[in-house]
Amino acid sequence: MVNAITSIYPSGGTRSKALYNLTSKTNGMNNCGKDEDFEEITKYLPDFSATYPSYCANPLVSGQGSMNLPSMMGTYSGVYITTIAVQDHGPVDSFNSLDLSSFSKDNGSSDLAMNSTDFFESRSIIDGGAIEYYLGVNTMKLQYNYSTSIPQIIQIRIHCAG
Known part of the structure; x- marks a missing residue:
């Protein structure tokens, strides 16, 4: 992994989408x-807080x-850390909202809803x-709901909490 x-104000080029890809x-x-927010931003990269990836998806929206996304095979019932990058560039400008839901035939459902007010100008990950x-x-x-028809690849990552 x-x-x-990447900087929303790059000084060495404009290839942030290549790095995103x-x-x-x-x-x-x-x-x-x-x-100036890079130190704070590292807290929102799952590799620093939860090291065991359980699910990865990159839907084009x-x-x-x-x-429907590929199913997730849960290795246990419990808490997982869910992290989503809603745009392939910053600052967040075309994202309005999304809702990620899961359903288990035997156990029920869970839901993660977010909207543009959940974001700070300094990061594109929630x-x-x-x-x-x-x-x-x-x-x-x-x-999902975006204010533009320009395709975005979003990154959905779910990590074991323990």
Whole structure:
């Protein structure tokens, strides 16, 4: 996994999307932010807080809609850390809201909803925190709302909390 932090005000070029694509392909994450906030931004990269990836998805979204994502195979019932990068660039400008839901046939559902007010100007990742997922197959669904039809690859990562 490759994780990266890119500046929303780059001084050495404008290739932050290339780095975002690299992190997506390696199941890592990219957080965009202000240079002076880099120390704080590292807290929102899951590799520093939860090292065992359980689920990685990179759906391509634009406008408004919903989609089924690949299922997550829960290795235990309990708390997982869910982190999402909502745009491939910073600052957050076209994201309005999303809802990531999961359903387990035997145990019920969990839900993570977020909107643009959950973000600070200094980062493009939201730490959804501790979310309950269940042992076995968790069916995953994403609903999203962006203010543009320009396609965005978002990064969804779920890590074991323990």
